[in-house]
Amino acid sequence: MISLSLCMIVKDEEEVIRRCLDSVINIVDEIIIVDTGSTDKTKEIAKEYTRKVYDFKWIDDFSEARNFSFSKASKEYILWMDADEYFDKENQEKLIKLKNNLSNNIDAVTFETNMLDCNNTCITFIGRRNRIVKKGKDFRWIGFVHEYIDISGEILDSNIAIIHHKVKSVSDRNLKLYRKNVEAGNKLSDRDLYYYGKELYCNRYYEEAIKVLEEFTTKAIWVEEIIDSLCKIGKCYLFLNDHKKSREYFYKCFEYTCPNINIFYNIAESFELQKEYLKATTWYEAILKLEESEKFMCCENIDYLNFNVNLSLCVCNFELGCINKSYYHHLKCKEINPLNQCVIKNDEIFRNIITKN
Template identity: 45%
Template sequence: MITISLCIIVKNEENVIGNCLDSVKGVVDEINIVDTGSTDKTLDIVKKYTNRIYNFKWIDDFSAARNYSFDKATKDYILWLDADDVLLDEDIEKLKNLKATLNTDIDCVTFLYNYAQDSEGNPALIFRRERLVKRESKFPWVGFIHEYIGGDKKHIINADIVVTHKRIHGDSDRNLNIYKKKLKEGVKFSNRDIYYYGKELYYHGIYDEAIETFNSLLSEPIWIEEKIDIICKLSDCYGVKGNKEKAINILLSAFEIAPPRAEVIYRLGQNYEMLGRYYEAIYWYESIKNAKMPEDKAGFIYEELWSWKPFIQLCVCYNRIGDIDSAYIYHEKAKNLQPKNEYVIQNSKFFESIGYTKK
């Protein structure tokens, strides 16, 4: 059986770190906490779980802090988490089984990351991350923000273990400010840095600069999943700017590089719906049922776009063209999946208000 060192970097995580450590304390063999400047009760809480606590001066570089935490590990493999991550009971059992059966030739194990949940607690955004790595291989963290584990990993397996992100912190300017500081310092950005800088601009509503940044990457040799995400976000930016033609055309270009994805198809439906072209919107929304979700979930999978969200929009579009029966059918489909969703509740009230009864 392998042994596992848990490594976490923290700063002011008093509201979440206890939940994280409670969830994994029974399966890891060592807990290493690297604090980057907490001023709350984080360290008081951490001391209940481990005495392996280290201080690291924050230098606007996540990889530097994570590499320092990995240097403190002493066990066979290193598991890394963020302070607001947890493993649910079923995933702890899966991790225990992995721990008991893992072939030590394996360099790295990826886990699924349930990054965001919908109102029913179902995954809304899920993707894979490298979570468990062999310590003696000394795989380095790379990148000052949105860091990743580099190095030559010859033997990788994908586990069905899920790390669940229980985010409490709100939106922050931290990452955007770090990117701008690095640019001012003349730091040369990799394509990955440019991609994530573009996303920060996008999330902060700086659409013109986001468009320029994303477009600079479209001809670059980047990961297909990142290119698809760029196309989706470019479409959103063009949409906000009122250029629906560009929004639609950039989405159609995604079909040239990968099979149709719900993330792309849904946006096509949205754009045609906003143009009042409801038959075309219906075509695209209904096409999602024929799309195939990538089995490895290597990219950013917005599961709500593969399930209930198209049903809500189909309800709206069918109502717009006067097909109330079809609108109700899709309302019921959405309601079965998301009974507490505010739009589902509004639609229920609408059908009640017109006295519609199920046929």
């Protein structure tokens, strides 16, 4: 059995930190909490779980804070988490099994990260990151924001998943760090250029995001990031109400990938927003046909996408006067997520229609 240190950096996480620590308290051998300036009860809660709570003066660099947390670990391996993440019971058991059986030859272990929607009901995104690293290898975090661990050696891709459920709303914290570096004349790496564009997009600076992501697509060597950048540029134009221009970028994605649910969905949505409901339904229906195919890759959860597609088909068919088709897709949505507010509202609309008839 290996020994395991949990290392976290936190700030103002009183709403979620207890959930996180409760999910690992009986698994890890040590908990390291590095606070970067909380003004709420985060530190007081953390001290209920560990005496190893440290203050770190924030210097606009996530890697420095994470490397400081790693320096305080004393066990064979280090697990890192954010406060808005946790393990459910199934993955707690998987982590215990991994801890009991991990070979000392392994230098790092990757976990899936399952992002939940705001209602804590559906997985909206699945990613994979290095989560456990060998202390003796002295791996370092790199990057002042959107940091990553520079890993080498034997890596194990595990079947363990961490649930990421963000409670805080999107902030401009990361964007400010990027702007500060740009204004200081620091040249951004290709990786930072990509994330800078994404931060601009998330904070609704669409014209700037287009410019930055366009620059990134001329430099990128990672196909996945090119596709994501093209999709985000397309979405920027969508939010700027230039639907035709948005589709130009969605179509460009097919130069890099096979038929893909996410791209189909973006194209369908662009037609729906233009109120071209017949064209929109054609693309949405194509998505449902793609589901059974093994010829596409999609990082988003199928149930989540199924819900959105069926909801859109419900709306589009209703606008086209195809009430029976609309009701069929409403029932599909109801099967997937009966507590969704759109489902509840549409249920009332269809009940009124049925009552009148």
